Amino acid sequence: MRRIAIVLGLAAALAACATPIGGLSTPGGPSTIPSTAVDLGDWRNANENAVLTAFQQGVANRYGAGLAITAVSADLRHNDFNCGPPPRGEGRGDPPVQVCRRTQTSSGCTHTWQVHLFDENNSGHLAHTRGLYDRRCGGDGLLGGPG
Numbered sequence: 001m002r003r004i005a006i007v008l009g010l011a012a013a014l015a016a017c018a019t020p021i022g023g024l025s026t027p028g029g030p031s032t033i034p035s036t037a038v039d040l041g042d043w044r045n046a047n048e049n050a051v052l053t054a055f056q057q058g059v060a061n062r063y064g065a066g067l068a069i070t071a072v073s074a075d076l077r078h079n080d081f082n083c084g085p086p087p088r089g090e091g092r093g094d095p096p097v098q099v100c101r102r103t104q105t106s107s108g109c110t111h112t113w114q115v116h117l118f119d120e121n122n123s124g125h126l127a128h129t130r131g132l133y134d135r136r137c138g139g140d141g142l143l144g145g146p147g
Contacts, residue, residue: 032064033067039058040104041053051135052131060129064126065120066120066125068124068126069117069119072117073100076102081100081102082101085098086099086116098116099114099117100115100116100117109137110135110136110137111133111134112134112135
């Protein structure tokens with residue numbers, strides 16, 4: 001019986017350390033926002049997955065949990081993102097309180113980065129982020145599919 005309790009305790013401890021899947025990142029960044037520019041990844045040369053991964057990690061490292069959402073959205077605006085409330089009416093899950101988007105067009109492609117900011121118990125402080133990236137070139141549709 002004691003061995004079962006130990007095994008269950010170790011399993012619970014390992015589960016608590018697991019990395020979340022699905023694009024949500026618990027911010028691990030500092031308690032203050034760096035003065036450097038937001039890292040968009042190597043969007044001119046890298047493939048979409050590499051840009052997305054670098055951007056998600058950069059956002060999670062830049063914005064620490066507990067920062068004021070107003071400060072985070074102000075920093076994103078300073079870095080040429082447009083921020084506002086999420087679209088209404090989707091009614092699924094836990095919606096972000098702010099969606100910040102930046103679009104850049106270069107060499108026939110449109111690059112779009114988004115940062116979703118999630119509130120910590122309606123406190124006005126950051127609980128977690130979601131970083132998204134999309135590239136459309138020529139006649140591509142959403143996420144690179146046919147237009």
